[in-house]
Amino acid sequence: MKLYFRTQHTRFILGILFLSALALFLIPATNQTSASSNHLAMSQTDEYCAPFENGGFENGIMPWITSGQFEITAGRTGQGLAIITPYARQKIDAEPNKDFTISLYAKTEGEFGSNWTGIGVDYLDGVTELADTVTQITEPIGDYTLIEISGTTPANTSAIRLWLYSGNGVTLFVDDIEIEWIDCSTTPPPPIPTQTPEPTAVPTATPVPPTPVPTPTPERPENLESIMIFDDAVSSDWYLGSWGVVSLNPLAKEPIFEGENSLEVSLANGSGTAFFEAKSPIPAPSLYSVNFMVSGVDAPTQTFEVQLMNKSFQPLSRSTVTVTAGEWSEINVTYSSLPADQTIQYIAITNSVSSAPFYLDNVFIGQNMDAIEGPELLDTQIFLPAIIR
Numbered sequence: 001m002k003l004y005f006r007t008q009h010t011r012f013i014l015g016i017l018f019l020s021a022l023a024l025f026l027i028p029a030t031n032q033t034s035a036s037s038n039h040l041a042m043s044q045t046d047e048y049c050a051p052f053e054n055g056g057f058e059n060g061i062m063p064w065i066t067s068g069q070f071e072i073t074a075g076r077t078g079q080g081l082a083i084i085t086p087y088a089r090q091k092i093d094a095e096p097n098k099d100f101t102i103s104l105y106a107k108t109e110g111e112f113g114s115n116w117t118g119i120g121v122d123y124l125d126g127v128t129e130l131a132d133t134v135t136q137i138t139e140p141i142g143d144y145t146l147i148e149i150s151g152t153t154p155a156n157t158s159a160i161r162l163w164l165y166s167g168n169g170v171t172l173f174v175d176d177i178e179i180e181w182i183d184c185s186t187t188p189p190p191p192i193p194t195q196t197p198e199p200t201a202v203p204t205a206t207p208v209p210p211t212p213v214p215t216p217t218p219e220r221p222e223n224l225e226s227i228m229i230f231d232d233a234v235s236s237d238w239y240l241g242s243w244g245v246v247s248l249n250p251l252a253k254e255p256i257f258e259g260e261n262s263l264e265v266s267l268a269n270g271s272g273t274a275f276f277e278a279k280s281p282i283p284a285p286s287l288y289s290v291n292f293m294v295s296g297v298d299a300p301t302q303t304f305e306v307q308l309m310n311k312s313f314q315p316l317s318r319s320t321v322t323v324t325a326g327e328w329s330e331i332n333v334t335y336s337s338l339p340a341d342q343t344i345q346y347i348a349i350t351n352s353v354s355s356a357p358f359y360l361d362n363v364f365i366g367q368n369m370d371a372i373e374g375p376e377l378l379d380t381q382i383f384l385p386a387i388i389r
């Protein structure tokens, strides 16, 4: 959570530094890092700059990451997003030294307070922020109005992150968010071939359908490290975020499992997901376990879902766990068959039944450090289904 607040704070400071004419027409964004050309030259066909996904909100909120309160509501076209507070964001792949124009339609409702409302663009090298720009909205916008933000990605950029922020008491409505890249392909590169071994002989026997077997608990690695994500605060190696959640409070005092704080997740409509986003994605085969304490449900027993997702929010594993109301339950999910060619960026914990808030404490993962370092990591034999001959 430390970083979560820091990020907003940074935007607040940057925000007040910016002269902000109301964006009724083109607003050129300036880069704090000049665009130099001393990066590694890549061939044009290697360069990929991603579009925003679901920029029109016709598919709901995914894959936008939100914090706090939002609504999918009537938009300029079909549905749109209303950010009550504080933000929605989306990170997309980018290349260095590329010009772009982000266009979106926005309007506001409510009285402007002392905090800021507007649009931020972060330039990232992996998880390191190289620079950012902020475009403030300082006066009410009654009807959906086009805002355009142009910029150039600095050297070493590998992604950009768009922020739509309202910490101001106003509700910010946005819709039809698009990005136009100049001189950069928006066609994704072909996927990296998987390492599925080719059968060397044509099967002659009639294949027997595989019998499902329960996933075995993986053997506990010798070089197992516990990596804390939340004990009394969110580790600086992780972001905290949510979907369908009214508020996240990492300073909750009651109930606490251990130490000073727990993490309270208050749900919007009896359903919500809190997630932890790894700043450095975790090689999937190195993940041994996800562990946490959970409390605060209002039914006698209740089922939570624990999901591992890659950076595209593609689930790599879903597990359900049952907890009892009114007490802390210890959850330990172990993994044995995560795909070798994937990395884990999100650990998501969903409550889809209760309308009560739930509480998390002592969230950590067990990571097999041998699997990160050794080339045996790529031994796919144990991760792929057996080939039947």
Ligand SMILES: [Ca+2]
Pocket (backbone or CB within 6 Å): 055, 056, 057, 058, 075, 076, 077, 078, 079, 080, 175, 176
């Ligand atoms: Ca729309």
Ligand SMILES: [Ca+2]
Pocket (backbone or CB within 6 Å): 231, 232, 256, 257, 258, 259, 260, 261, 262, 361, 362
């Ligand atoms: Ca604690």
